[in-house]
Amino acid sequence: MKVNHREERSVIVETVSKVMIPFIQLFALYVIIHGSSGPGGGFQGGVIFASSIILYALIYSLSRGKRQFPPGSQITLSTLGLFIYAGIGLLCLFFGKGRSHYLNYGFLPFTGRFEFNRALAMDVVEIGIGLAVMAMIVSIFFDLAGPGDNAKGEQEREP
Numbered sequence: 001m002k003v004n005h006r007e008e009r010s011v012i013v014e015t016v017s018k019v020m021i022p023f024i025q026l027f028a029l030y031v032i033i034h035g036s037s038g039p040g041g042g043f044q045g046g047v048i049f050a051s052s053i054i055l056y057a058l059i060y061s062l063s064r065g066k067r068q069f070p071p072g073s074q075i076t077l078s079t080l081g082l083f084i085y086a087g088i089g090l091l092c093l094f095f096g097k098g099r100s101h102y103l104n105y106g107f108l109p110f111t112g113r114f115e116f117n118r119a120l121a122m123d124v125v126e127i128g129i130g131l132a133v134m135a136m137i138v139s140i141f142f143d144l145a146g147p148g149d150n151a152k153g154e155q156e157r158e159p
Contacts, residue, residue, distance in 0.1 A: 019058045024052040032130040036122035042129025049130065050137035062145050069138055076100025078135035088121055 028049035035041025057065025088105070095107045105121030106114040 014059055015062070021052045021056055024055070025049055025144075028052065028130070028134075031128050033123060035126045036119065042126040043133050045126070046130040046133025049134040050141070050143055053134075054141050056143070058120050062142075067143055071139070071142070074135045074139040074142075078132045078139070081128045081130070081132025081135065084131070085125055087124050088128070092121075098131060 006034030028045045030045075031040035031048055032042055035045065053065065053069055056068065060065045088108070092101050092104050092107055096104065097108055099105055103125070105118040105125075108117045108121050110117045110120050
């Protein structure tokens with residue numbers, strides 16, 4: 001029995017996803033920013049954000065998803081996330097007053113208060129982790145999904 005890979009477009013799925021994807025991404029940002037003071041954080045928010053990009057690619061087509069989030073931006077965002085995390089740690093070492101404080105955020109010279117420095121740097125680190133996780137998960141998905149060209153009968157769908 002031959003299986004037809006072309007499926008009909010579902011207007012309901014496309015409409016619901018078009019409405020829901022921005023809310024999924026907004027929730028991901030909420031989880032990243034509030035990760036230092038509650039459940040969640042950079043990893044969880046990055047996974048949620050990546051799931052919105054993967055949902056877009058699954059609904060509209062793999063090749064369209066790759067055009068929206070190309071490999072160059074995946075590499076850039078994952079590298080930027082790593083540099084943010086490592087950079088904050090190195091700044092803590094430099095401003096640690098001669099002691100080894102790799103991720104002791106209070107020593108950073110952002111504000112005059114130790115507690116505010118700690119809270120601000122935790123949020124910056126969570127953003128870096130979220131960027132790296134999001135970019136890597138999307139990259140893994142696109143690598144496992146295949147080339148994504150339309151040679152195999154994949155339909156292009158307009159959002």
